[in-house]
Amino acid sequence: MNAKSLLVGLITGTAAGAAATLFSTPVSGQEAREKVKLAQTSVKSSTKMIKTDAKQLKEAVTRLKEAAKETLPEVKDSLKVSAGMWKESTKPNIEHLKNDVKDIQDNIQDLQKSLPNKGKK
Template identity: 35%
Template sequence: MKASTFFVGLVSGVVAGSAAVLFSTPQSGSDLRSNVKTASSDWKEKLSEVKFQISDLKQSIAGLTKTAKTDVPQTINELKQSVQQWQSETAPIQESLQNEIASIQLAMEELEKSIAKHQKDSSPANS
């Protein structure tokens, strides 16, 4: 549903409701005319205010859209560059850590072999 259709329906409903209240209350003709004039001027002011707010909202949305079109791609590019820089800076550290992990694994394997050999040599069957 379009916003303009919604607002037209809303304003029409409010005007119809106000008119129904004005005409259904018991009052003299001059009082009724006075109340209709007052209500009419009040509604004109409120309608003018709503139009101004809608115009302001449209301008804000247009400004946000323009900002989003320029700022979002720029921010994405900056993030990509930051990630690429981080990856290039951490690549040597990552390689170094992988080498250290490999040497620790090798040392653990040698230690396990050594312990297994020592247990085999120390077993009661060999005594």
């Protein structure tokens, strides 16, 4: 949503509400003018607050975006380094497991050779 559209909508809604209230209540001209001034002051105050909040939000988003630009490459590089270190640290274990599997296969073949053949009598 566009901040300008929101601001226009809030101001329009406030003005319409104030006008409806002003014209629907029986008051003297002096009281009506005072209410209009009060409503005008309230609208100005609300508008200033909304502008300030919108500006702060925009600045916060900009800071977050800049922080992400700086931080994400560092995290990416750190993850690459960690993955590389993990891969290197697991190489000996993988080789050891491959050797164990080969030894087991050799033992199974030796056992099969040493067992009497059931098919031949």
